[in-house]
Amino acid sequence: MNETQTFQLDGEDIPFAPGQSIMQAATAHGAYIPHLCWHPDFAAHGSCKLCTVKVNGRFGSSCTMAAQAGMSVENRTAELDDKRRTLLQMLFVEGNHFCPSCEKSGNCALQATAYELKMMSPHFDMFYPDRPVDASHPDVLLDFNRCIMCSLCVTASAEVDGKNIFYMGGRGLLGRRVHVSSESGRLGDTNFALSDRAASICPVGVILPKRRGFAVPIGERKYDKAPISAQVKERV
Amino acid sequence: MTTAMNAPVNLAAPPPRKLRVATTSLAGCFGCHMSLLDIDERILTLLDLVEFDRSPITDIKHCGPCDLGIIEGGLCNAENVHVLREFRNHCKIILALGACAINGGLPAQRNHLDLRDVLEEVYQTEVGLSHGGIPNDPELPLPLNKVHPIHEVVKVDYFLPGCPPPADAIWKLLTDLLAGRTPTLGHGLMHYD
Numbered sequence: 067m068n069e070t071q072t073f074q075l076d077g078e079d080i081p082f083a084p085g086q087s088i089m090q091a092a093t094a095h096g097a098y099i100p101h102l103c104w105h106p107d108f109a110a111h112g113s114c115k116l117c118t119v120k121v122n123g124r125f126g127s128s129c130t131m132a133a134q135a136g137m138s139v140e141n142r143t144a145e146l147d148d149k150r151r152t153l154l155q156m157l158f159v160e161g162n163h164f165c166p167s168c169e170k171s172g173n174c175a176l177q178a179t180a181y182e183l184k185m186m187s188p189h190f191d192m193f194y195p196d197r198p199v200d201a202s203h204p205d206v207l208l209d210f211n212r213c214i215m216c217s218l219c220v221t222a223s224a225e226v227d228g229k230n231i232f233y234m235g236g237r238g239l240l241g242r243r244v245h246v247s248s249e250s251g252r253l254g255d256t257n258f259a260l261s262d263r264a265a266s267i268c269p270v271g272v273i274l275p276k277r278r279g280f281a282v283p284i285g286e287r288k289y290d291k292a293p294i295s296a297q298v299k300e301r302v
Numbered sequence: 303m304t305t306a307m308n309a310p311v312n313l314a315a316p317p318p319r320k321l322r323v324a325t326t327s328l329a330g331c332f333g334c335h336m337s338l339l340d341i342d343e344r345i346l347t348l349l350d351l352v353e354f355d356r357s358p359i360t361d362i363k364h365c366g367p368c369d370l371g372i373i374e375g376g377l378c379n380a381e382n383v384h385v386l387r388e389f390r391n392h393c394k395i396i397l398a399l400g401a402c403a404i405n406g407g408l409p410a411q412r413n414h415l416d417l418r419d420v421l422e423e424v425y426q427t428e429v430g431l432s433h434g435g436i437p438n439d440p441e442l443p444l445p446l447n448k449v450h451p452i453h454e455v456v457k458v459d460y461f462l463p464g465c466p467p468p469a470d471a472i473w474k475l476l477t478d479l480l481a482g483r484t485p486t487l488g489h490g491l492m493h494y495d
Contacts, residue, residue, distance in 0.1 A: 158405070164408070165465070180494070181492050181494075186461040192405060192410075194410065194448060
């Protein structure tokens with residue numbers, strides 16, 4: 067008989083199957099570990115570092131680290147949440163994240179995570195990078211101002227849609243963002259379709275359908291109803 | 303018959319000094335001040351606890367020594383910076399109220415444009431305008447090259463996000479501060495939009 071293996075997440079026993087990451091096991095159990103670039107449908111990317119936990123006293127990315135029996139994992143401690151908040155603040159000042167005018171507001175994982183971690187201000191000086199939008203596609207608008215470089219659209223387009231429309235590119239703090247792989251660099255010159263998996267994967271407001279504006283009233287949007295930490299299972 | 307001699311003596315402590323509060327709207331739309339007024343009849347309770355110094359509500363022009371300075375809006379011109387520094391010099395606590403004070407907000411949408419291009423388009427080249435030339439009256443404060451949030455210029459003690467922050471969030475923050483607690487907002491009061 068194979069006894070269920072468990073590890074401890076903030077003192078709670080979390081069961082896991084061999085091969086699962088700490089993040090996968092915690093999510094399946096309904097426990098929230100803050101994250102942005104991880105998505106249950108895809109292999110871990112391990113780039114946002116928001117899911118950093120302390121495993122037996124050492125820092126590690128919970129999305130890439132395999133769960134092992136008897137691990138003691140710290141997750142929502144003040145120390146870790148302080149570091150996560152700083153990572154969020156850096157993301158907010160490196161892009162142009164103006165929630166009042168963003169169609170994704172209320173349904174945005176970046177915003178909801180910032181609420182969860184009680185981010186009251188950007189803390190750092192703003193960069194205000196100059197990133198033009200791409201409205202060349204008939205059905206989809208790209209607003210690069212909000213890109214957090216999670217690369218979920220890159221993965222979805224390559225692995226699910228088989229189109230390889232997006233890639234991470236550019237150099238430097240302000241140049242690096244998602245790009246479009248057509249020769250012109252414009253989405254309108256690709257075979258991207260609104261029905262693509264990549265069209266609905268963006269956790270923030272970069273990839274948006276056209277002709278749909280603020281359809282859900284304030285108060286009824288995804289994260290108006292409950293904080294992101296209370297919607298772990300819904301996101302799977 | 304009651305005389306002054308045997309009148310009951312009030313041994314209770316005198317009522318606490320009212321805290322002085324100053325408010326201003328810099329590069330903002332006064333929406334945050336409207337949201338402050340949206341606390342409705344609770345403003346009567348507030349007025350038992352605080353008195354307003356410089357504020358659009360009192361029309362006092364300069365800030366005296368205050369306990370709390372509430373700043374709406376970011377910094378888009380030299381006068382905004384001047385007023386902000388006056389507040390910081392006179393207020394023990396500075397509160398950044400609303401999206402524009404915190405990250406520049408809507409006025410900061412001009413930050414990726416060249417200021418001269420913006421002024422020329424608005425005052426000279428735009429069809430249907432009077433083409434009177436870019437205003438250059440010495441009374442007018444000079445615009446900053448970019449719009450900035452207030453924490454880039456002075457130390458800010460508390461931030462209350464929202465566009466505008468809900469009246470209940472303003473009330474929660476003010477009552478927490480007045481009671482000497484660290485302000486906290488639960489889910490539903492914290493909004494960036």
